[in-house]
Amino acid sequence: MGSLKLILSSLVLVFVIAGVLIGAESKTYWGDIEVLKELKNGFDPGSLNPGSCVSSWDFTIDPCDNLFGEKFTCGFRCDLVVSGISRITELGLDQAGYAGSLSSISWNLPYLETLDLSSNFFSGAIPDSLSNLTRLRRLGLSRNLFTGEIPSSIGSLPNLEELYLDNNNLQGTMPASLNGLVSLKRLEIQSNKLNGTLPDLGSLRNLYYLDISDNAIVGEPPATLPSSLIQISMRNNSLGGTLIPESFINLMSLQSELIAIDLSNNELQGLLPSFMALMPKLSALSLENNKFTGMIPTQYALKAAVPDSGISPFARLLLGGNYLFGPIPDPLRFLKPGSANVRLVDNCLYRCPDAFFFCQGGDQKSLTEYLFC
Secondary structure (H helix, E strand, C coil): CCEEEEEECCCCEEEEEECCECCCCCCCCHHHHHHHHHHHHCCCHHHCCCCCHHHHCCCCCCCCCCCCCCCCCCCCCCCCECCCCCCECEEECCCCCCEEECCCCCCCCCCCCEEECCCCEEEEECCHHHHHCCCCCEEECCCCEEECECCHHHHHCCCCCEEECCCCCCECCCCHHHHHCCCCCEEECCCCCCCCCCCCCCCCCCCCEEECCCCCCEECCCCCCCCCCCEEECCCCEECCECCHHHHHHHCCCCCCCCEEECCCCCCEEECCHHHHHCCCCCEEECCCCEEEECCCHHHHHHHHCCECCECCCCEEECCCCEEEECCCHHHHCCCCCCCEEECCCCEECCCCCCCHHHCCCCCCCHHHHCCC
């Protein structure tokens, strides 16, 4: 059995097929024509480039089997496999300048594995009908004008590995149904208007990249996070509470693969968790602009300044903009510029002169602010 791959761009539509073909006069499968009709009807007509394949479709003739006809459609003939079932597996419309709503499209494409509509001007709600794409592995809706909430139906896509919803105007909370995406490896929802608390993400055992930064999410970090994570970014939210070990219990293993954590610009408080310095591959930690207090753990200084063949050193350690007090840990005093990106400005530290590069670029807090340290 062959496979059919459909790739759409602003100028060209190409159907590629492998398998046994039926004669030269074959027609496009009727079901695909209906999908193409829905797709075109969902676009803002003003966003269709003149002369493009999509703008040429009027469906009075076969939209793809008109290679030798007098009227141009897309210039490529679409053949059928013997069974009469075409298998569209990839649909890409990224950076094509299209606009309009997707709500009227049924997405009856049972073999689709990749749908990329990124960097366009699509608006309105993300339709529940995307849940029809049960074989979907990659869904890209980034950098559009989508509004409304993330539909809970997305959580019913059992094969989804990559989900990109970043840089839209999505509101509401992250649906708990995202826990159903057991195959998910990459989740990017940054730069929206999401609020509420975070759902428990511990069941996403294949997730390695998580970015929910630049939203308005509140509450504490999730009680559990998948041990498969390699990078976490939750910066620029309103997360509060403390980073007690229980918050990151699955990440504390000596086999942890985590290399980067960014929790900057939140409302986190309490003491800096020393266990983060024990994560063997963690090399980038940003906790800037929170409300952490207490002294800088010696483990942090050792991980940044003293190379250890057993664990990765801190290449980035950003702790500025908190209420940390006390002296600078001795190992940091021997840290040379360029060896690591360390920043300690805007705290309550004493003896943090400009002679140390990590004290440059800002002062420590004033005497009045010291009262909060």
